[in-house]
Amino acid sequence: MLEGTHENYIVNVSVATVWTSPNSPRELDEPGLTNPVKLEEWLALLTKEKRLELCDKNLVQSQLLYGEEVLVTDKSEDWAHVIIPSQPSKKDERGYPGWVPMTQLQPITREFWEREKSAVVATKKGTLLKETGEPILELSYMTTLPVQEVLEDSVRVRTPHGTAYLKKEDITIYSESLGMKKENGTNIVRMGEAFTGLAYFWGGMSAYGYDCSGFAYNMHKAAGYQIPRDATDQAMAGVEISFDHLMPGDLLFFAYEEGKGRIHHVGIYYGEGKMIHSPSTGKGIEIISLTGTIYEKELCAARRYWQETEGPA
Secondary structure (H helix, E strand, C coil), X not given: XXXXXXXXXXXXXXXXXEECXXXXXXXXXXXXXXXXXXXXXXXXXXXXXXXXXXXXXXXXXXXXXXXXXXXXXXXXXXEEEEEECCCCECCECCCEEEEEEHHHEEECCHXXXXXXXXXXXXXXXXXXXXXXXXXXXXXXXXXXXXEEEXXXXXXXXXXXXXEEEEEHHHEEEEECCCCXXXXXXXXXXXXXXXXXXXXXXXXXXXXXXXXXXXXXXXXXXXXXXXXXXXXXXXXXXXXXXXXXXXXXXXXXXXXXXXXXXXXXXXXXXXXXXXXXXXXXCCCECEEEECCCCHHHHHEEEEEECCCCCCCEC
């Protein structure tokens, strides 16, 4: 939990986009700035050209999931400058920085958000429910909320909207002191396979769209490992692996100038000379063979974050 009470906030929409500045959003981005957020409406408005601008014009930095904690360091009219402790970055030693609309954040106290057990959405999407069974919100994969009580078919959780419920079939429960179960590399790949075909989204950190490093980050998070948010940072940590000792779940990094320039992409080694990755705007998550592709020429490094271990972290 972050120190202090007045600077502690949580996200109160299903997915909040983290912008480079309060001036970054364009007129067509309005559905992505509201509460409740109109995420699918916004994504439908974004042509390939407008999606490319999110990267090319440096408009978007990352995304946050419902209930994710942030540290607010500054406010400007209807915007908050946030630090995201759960997304490590060289941009700020405290966590990933950026701007989020204030309407998508809610202040909390340490007592409100403390937890012994957490429920994490383990299906692509899960539904947050009222006690009556009426839906409140659709939640993305890896959305994590404090558990209040485990019931027969559901779990009562604390949320920004108050007490609510998640179906047991949609979640995994873990002890906050132990963390999520650490999986091996094969299971990292298996988790990634479920998202094959999902459209690439620059800055994406949800089941509505991942960018390349967001996909790598979230599949590792699901497997019990916290890794840096961006590909360049991911390539600087972990265990260095030689290309002739690759195993499924290892991260592969690609750089311009046939591997000698700046790192621009990351994928997850799939085995048998293949990788699973979120390639670029206009494409979906795919499993491809590296042989004969530009990726074969640009491959520059490999890192391993997973461990051959079982049980809680």
